[in-house]
Amino acid sequence: xxxxxxxxxxxxxxxxxxxxxxxxxxxxxxxxxxxxxxxxxxxxxxxxxxxxxxxxxxxxxxxxxxxxxxxxxxxxxxxxxxxxxxxxxxxxxxxxxxxxxxxxxxxxxxxxxxxxxxxxxxxxxxxxxxxxxxxxxxxxxxxxxxxxxxxxxxxxxxxxxxxxxxxxxxxxxxxxxxxxxxxxxxxxxxxxxxxxxxxxxxxxxxxxxxxxxxxxxxxxxxxxxxxxxxxxxxxxxxxxxxxxxxxxxxxxxxxxxxxxxxxxxxxxxxxxxxxxxxxxxxxxxxxxxxxxxxxxxxxxxxxxxxxxxx
Amino acid sequence: xxxxxxxxxxxxxxxxxxxxxxxxxxxxxxxxxxxxxxxxxxxxxxxxxxxxxxxxxxxxxxxxxxxxxxxxxxxxxxxxxxxxxxxxxxxxxxxxxxxxxxxxxxxxxxxxxxxxxxxxxxxxxxxxxxxxxxxxxxxxxxxxxxxxxxxxxxxxxxxxxxxxxxxxxxxxxxxxxxxxxxxxxxxxxxxxxxxxxxxxxxxxxxxxxxxxxxxxxxxxxxxxxxxxxxxxxxxxxxxxxxxxxxxxxxxxxxxxxxxxxxxxxxxxxxxxxxxxxxxxxxxxxxxxxxxxxxxxxxxxxxxxxxxxxx
Numbered sequence: 001x002x003x004x005x006x007x008x009x010x011x012x013x014x015x016x017x018x019x020x021x022x023x024x025x026x027x028x029x030x031x032x033x034x035x036x037x038x039x040x041x042x043x044x045x046x047x048x049x050x051x052x053x054x055x056x057x058x059x060x061x062x063x064x065x066x067x068x069x070x071x072x073x074x075x076x077x078x079x080x081x082x083x084x085x086x087x088x089x090x091x092x093x094x095x096x097x098x099x100x101x102x103x104x105x106x107x108x109x110x111x112x113x114x115x116x117x118x119x120x121x122x123x124x125x126x127x128x129x130x131x132x133x134x135x136x137x138x139x140x141x142x143x144x145x146x147x148x149x150x151x152x153x154x155x156x157x158x159x160x161x162x163x164x165x166x167x168x169x170x171x172x173x174x175x176x177x178x179x180x181x182x183x184x185x186x187x188x189x190x191x192x193x194x195x196x197x198x199x200x201x202x203x204x205x206x207x208x209x210x211x212x213x214x215x216x217x218x219x220x221x222x223x224x225x226x227x228x229x230x231x232x233x234x235x236x237x238x239x240x241x242x243x244x245x246x247x248x249x250x251x252x253x254x255x256x257x258x259x260x261x262x263x264x265x266x267x268x269x270x271x272x273x274x275x276x277x278x279x280x281x282x283x284x285x286x287x288x289x290x291x292x293x294x295x296x297x298x299x300x301x302x303x304x305x306x307x308x309x310x
Numbered sequence: 311x312x313x314x315x316x317x318x319x320x321x322x323x324x325x326x327x328x329x330x331x332x333x334x335x336x337x338x339x340x341x342x343x344x345x346x347x348x349x350x351x352x353x354x355x356x357x358x359x360x361x362x363x364x365x366x367x368x369x370x371x372x373x374x375x376x377x378x379x380x381x382x383x384x385x386x387x388x389x390x391x392x393x394x395x396x397x398x399x400x401x402x403x404x405x406x407x408x409x410x411x412x413x414x415x416x417x418x419x420x421x422x423x424x425x426x427x428x429x430x431x432x433x434x435x436x437x438x439x440x441x442x443x444x445x446x447x448x449x450x451x452x453x454x455x456x457x458x459x460x461x462x463x464x465x466x467x468x469x470x471x472x473x474x475x476x477x478x479x480x481x482x483x484x485x486x487x488x489x490x491x492x493x494x495x496x497x498x499x500x501x502x503x504x505x506x507x508x509x510x511x512x513x514x515x516x517x518x519x520x521x522x523x524x525x526x527x528x529x530x531x532x533x534x535x536x537x538x539x540x541x542x543x544x545x546x547x548x549x550x551x552x553x554x555x556x557x558x559x560x561x562x563x564x565x566x567x568x569x570x571x572x573x574x575x576x577x578x579x580x581x582x583x584x585x586x587x588x589x590x591x592x593x594x595x596x597x598x599x600x601x602x603x604x605x606x607x608x609x610x611x612x613x614x615x616x617x618x619x620x
Contacts, residue, residue, distance in 0.1 A: 085467075085471065088410050088464070088467075089407050089410045089411070092406055092407060092410070092460075093407070096402055096406075097399055097402060097403070100398050100399050100402070101399070135447070137445070138463075139463065140466075140467065141467060141470050141471075142467070143464075143467065146463040146464060146467060149460075150402075150406075150456060150459075150463075153448075153449065153450060153456045153459065153460075154398070154453075154456060156435075156449045156450075157395075157398075157450065157452070157453065157456060160451050161395065161451075
């Protein structure tokens with residue numbers, strides 16, 4: 001049986017939000033741990049982790065980073081759902097083509113397994129069913145989602161042709177410590193930062209858009225389970241299994257911070273589907289995983305972490 | 311209502327097997343007809359068609375070719391199921407990225423509709439159900455199939471974002487006049503050519519591999535129906551709805567030619583699924599199309615055409 005302590009891991013995108021949390025989750029518990037990325041936003045967070053600096057587009061840098069590993073966590077995506085649509089060719093180039101180089105390197109070096117972070121919020125497009133199961137139709141409304149889907153297909157192909165194992169986690173909207181607060185991503189971090197610094201909170205649309213928010217510790221746990229799982233299933237939705245509106249998040253942020261918030265509404269984006277909520281029963285049944293952190297608790301933890309850094 | 315005589319068409323890949331047949335099918339019946347391609351294997355076949363010479367990778371050449379058209383038939387694919395797996399990056403580059411340039415040009419020029427020839431034999435991978443319906447799972451075992459699928463997703467995205475109409479035909483194995491007989495494609499043309507020139511016929515595997523063979527005139531009819539159809543459906547399987555083994559084809563070739571054939575068996579390829587057979591009931595019901603030519607008749611017609619050219 002595969003055990004955590006035997007894993008030789010490399011985390012691609014280790015310097016980013018999910019990557020940092022995964023590295024911290026694995027550090028000291030696995031046989032070896034390397035992290036690869038363009039930069040470390042929080043260098044102190046990865047102390048003791050074997051760091052490889054490089055761009056995902058440099059295939060030799062990637063090949064060096066994965067040397068000696070058996071498990072590759074692929075967390076890199078160079079675009080956001082909104083930015084990918086602006087230049088779709090660049091999106092395919094910088095995500096699909098680079099991943100093909102990675103998969104070639106994995107095959108050539110005899111890597112055992114790739115655990116890929118796909119996107120539960122975009123691969124299904126406008127969902128036919130809610131909560132959305134893994135076998136739902138996949139017609140993304142962003143190039144981001146198409147690139148993720150295409151990479152999923154290539155993982156399947158490399159397994160078929162070369163025996164490279166893969167597990168795909170279609171992840172909901174993760175949030176928590178180490179998330180970079182930007183306008184288009186990480187709405188909880190962005191809203192919290194505005195709240196704690198007395199800035200107005202800008203909400204896209206009327207705030208009724210619903211998303212499936214997952215605390216990042218729960219995601220790190222799912223990534224570990226996917227690395228260890230020895231059955232035949234390959235694709236898992238990873239989310240809270242529920243959904244919350246932006247207005248509900250703002251309410252929770254008000255409660256967590258005790259502040260009166262200045263909320264302002266803006267126009268709707270074309271990449272926004274009204275509701276995203278994943279059916280996570282397969283991951284619960286097959287991986288014996290569950291999203292343990294409720295949104296209220298998660299927002300408090302994130303607020304506490306952020307407060308110390310402002 | 312849209313009528314054939316009002317269509318201003320451009321056929322991308324007009325110099326190839328399906329393209330020639332489509333041009334000949336449309337010529338004189340549509341408002342205007344242009345064909346674009348790298349070369350014309352049979353220049354005399356396209357007399358009277360407005361020919362644009364160019365490579366699909368040259369976006370300016372494509373933009374010029376589609377100027378003034380309302381309907382773009384996209385028949386270009388630069389690889390074969392077998393060759394695509396050898397260099398997957400080149401496959402994505404030369405098919406997906408180039409198609410994205412085409413779609414940008416179509417959007418910019420206000421093209422009404424793209425009719426895309428996808429691949430019924432590869433997008434479903436190893437089919438879960440036979441005959442395979444359009445909503446079956448799509449996990450290709452060749453990069454060729456993944457590229458086709460990815461282009462399908464981008465057609466949907468361009469429709470969602472920009473209103474560009476699209477119809478996708480997932481086409482079975484077409485055969486008939488003007489097919490180039492090569493080792494890895496067009497098995498009926500290749501076998502017929504061997505038979506008529508007294509060469510041995512080389513069969514991959516034991517000859518029990520079954521495929522869905524579609525006479526190219528029936529395909530040209532389906533492409534026309536897809537260009538005219540005004541309903542909401544976008545994806546159609548286009549095949550004979552039945553399947554035949556290589557051994558059955560060889561028998562039909564023997565009957566059509568009256569020759570005793572020298573058949574030799576070879577190894578199996580990884581890209582071969584044992585059976586491919588499309589459920590074409592949706593095209594029959596929705597497009598009011600049907601595959602009218604039986605395999606026996608089609609082989610005789612193809613043999614007659616080929617005999618005159620040897």
